[in-house]
Amino acid sequence: MTSKFDPELLYVECSQCGQPILWKRGMTTQLLKLANIDPSSLDERCVIMSDGCPACVPEMTTFTTQVIRLNREKSGQKSKSAMVN
Numbered sequence: 001m002t003s004k005f006d007p008e009l010l011y012v013e014c015s016q017c018g019q020p021i022l023w024k025r026g027m028t029t030q031l032l033k034l035a036n037i038d039p040s041s042l043d044e045r046c047v048i049m050s051d052g053c054p055a056c057v058p059e060m061t062t063f064t065t066q067v068i069r070l071n072r073e074k075s076g077q078k079s080k081s082a083m084v085n
Contacts, residue, residue, distance in 0.1 A: 007032055007039040010046055010067075014053035021053050037067060045070045 007028050012021040028048065032039055051064045 004040070005043050007042055009044075010042065010048050012048040012050065012065075014056060015049045016052050017056035019053060019055055021050055031065060032067075035067075042067070043069075 008025065010028050012023065012028070013019070014021055029039065031048075032042075046067055046069050049066050049068055052060055053063065054060075057063075
């Protein structure tokens, strides 16, 4: 039996300072819809990276985000990232 991945469980991190970002319930689903990203194409290897956050850029109120899929580690190599289309 295959379970459906809940996009609201995606980890969100600031790419500038590395801090996790918490936002209101439903925000991830809303952003995915605006970006025309099918939530069924995502899994537990996906993360959302923000180009800043209120902690490291307090003068900004909006930030650009990207959905990144982390590759599985192969023979001791570090994970790499790729954009999800």
